[in-house]
Amino acid sequence: xxxxxxxxxxxYYHDQFSKIKFFLIKKFVDNHLEKQAELFDLFGEINNFVxxxxxxxxxxxxxxxxxxxxxxxxxxxxxxxxxxxxxFEGIALEGFSSDGTARDRAIKIHDLWREKALELxxxxxxxxxNLN
Numbered sequence: 001x002x003x004x005x006x007x008x009x010x011x012y013y014h015d016q017f018s019k020i021k022f023f024l025i026k027k028f029v030d031n032h033l034e035k036q037a038e039l040f041d042l043f044g045e046i047n048n049f050v051x052x053x054x055x056x057x058x059x060x061x062x063x064x065x066x067x068x069x070x071x072x073x074x075x076x077x078x079x080x081x082x083x084x085x086x087x088f089e090g091i092a093l094e095g096f097s098s099d100g101t102a103r104d105r106a107i108k109i110h111d112l113w114r115e116k117a118l119e120l121x122x123x124x125x126x127x128x129x130n131l132n
Contacts, residue, residue: 010077011079011113011114012118012121014117014118026110029073029077030103030106030107032069032073033073033105033107033110034105035102036070036092036096036106037095037096037102037103037105037106041102070089071089074088077113084120087116088113088116091109092109092113
């Protein structure tokens, strides 16, 4: 599925959304990512508790394998290319690990996602125009 087929829903075309659509989607995604950041923090606390005085950290729960909804959120946003999914997930996991409140990190991740989406869209459109 090419993301250009669904510009009305795609993160790749967020710059073309009406102000109200952009606001509503941004609010939803920021709130969703905030909950994911809180979950990431919770896994960190669980790992610290479970591995207290355990140098080999043998009981480690990897948040990226357990955070529910990140891939679903990206799919809803029109990200279907496996390479793009990996890029967006990487941005999210790096953002979840950064400093700041869960809200701050969520907004940072979403800002970076939108920036990267435009970059990837322009690269793909350029590649497609070179093929023609």
